[in-house]
Amino acid sequence: MPLPSTFPTEAVLYRASSQLNFAEVLAIKVVGQPAKPQWRPLVGLKDMPDHRATNKYLLKGYRAQDDISLRTALFRGHSETVNIWSHLAGSLLLLPCLFGDYYAHWPWLSTVLRVHAAIGICCGFASVIFHISESFPLDVYNRCIQLDYAFAFLATVSHSALLAAVFFRETPQVAVPLLALLLLISVLGVRLFVAQTDADATNTQRHADRGSTIRVAGIMLAPVLLAVPICAHVLLFDPDFGPVVLSWMLSFAVAALAWLFKLPERLFPPGTFDYVGNSHNVMHVMVLVTFLFLHNGSRALLAKETRLLEAETIEVKHGNHCF
Structure with missing residues (x-):
């Protein structure tokens, strides 16, 4: 009927x-x-x-x-299925990082590691929420894309913060002001994202979308540029942390290039990667790889140095006892 x-x-x-x-x-x-x-x-x-x-x-x-x-969003195959489930899986994979070892020699650095993991988890869930809402009415879509962009920006800042914290782990008098600066950039950046998406809500023409992408990329470059001197020094002079930073940089570059230049679908006939393997899928997976490379690599370095410090402490105690 x-x-x-x-x-x-x-x-x-x-x-x-x-x-x-x-x-x-x-x-x-x-x-x-x-x-x-x-x-x-x-x-x-x-x-x-x-x-x-x-x-x-x-x-x-x-x-x-x-x-x-x-x-439909969660249990049917559609253009956003891989985006939704890859970030949901990524957030769950990052959960153990939130409860990693506590480093007594660097208590403030242990906090930075936990914040880095927490932001990664929240970034994943924010992306899941946004991709679920892509077919929702525009008022919901705009709020969800604000959330997604804000946490993507915070994730980028958290990478720079962790790099700075590990690099200056023995000089907290340098690390703490730099972390405070990154915190200020975080607050200003999130406010810019909210203002930008509010402005774009009144104009959804394609040229506005491209302009928004350029502005988003520009804002996200600020914390990345702060990390460039640290990365250069580590790659040249730190054989222990250098491979970690190199892996992080390469995975970050793959994610950014895939997203900005729509690779690989640009190189194939339109429609080839409608469901799986498109630039957004690649970016999602590489963002997770980026988080895991930097976080687990930093923890491995700190664990190694902790063992060396403990061994030196034992040797000193035994030496004093023998003396």
Whole structure:
């Protein structure tokens, strides 16, 4: 039996979705929900509003703009499935880092390590929330992309903070002011992200999306540039920490290049990587690798130095006893 004429049709819902807020769409979905839940049809790039049509090389597999089903987002194969589950898995993989060893010789550095892990976990969950909300009404989408960008920026700052903390581990009088500066950059950066996405909410043309990407990349470069002298010194003069930093830099570069230049899909016929293997998928995986390289590498270095300090302490005690 067809729905009563008072219920909106799918076509009406789709045309109106960009002007509805989340509460209105949810009310319509509840009233018009069929007795047996069914998958909504996936749609193509040509059916996307401008704020979602940001990659011309991905042609199909998109959830319809008014689809607010968590069941669809989490348990159906679509263009965001890999993005959602890769960051969910990544957050779970980072959980053990939150409860890693405590280094009595560097108590403040132990705190930096825990903050680094916590930000990584939150960054993963923020990305999951954003990719779930991609097909939600624009008011929800804008808030979720604010959350995603803010934690992506904080994650970048946390990398620089951990690099600085490990590099200046024996000179906290240098490390602490630098960490305070990075904290200030974090606060200012998050405020800029919120202001930027609020401004972009009123203009979702494609040229605005590109401009937003450039501004986001520029803001994220600030903490990276602070880390450049540290990385250069470590690579040249620190054989223990150098391989860790090199691995971190290479994985970070792969993530950034894939995201900025839409690789590998740019090199293949459009539609090749609609579901798996596109630039956003690559970036998600490499962001996790970046976190694990730097975090676990830093812990391995500190564990090694802790063992050496303990051995020296034992030798000194035994030497004093013999004397």
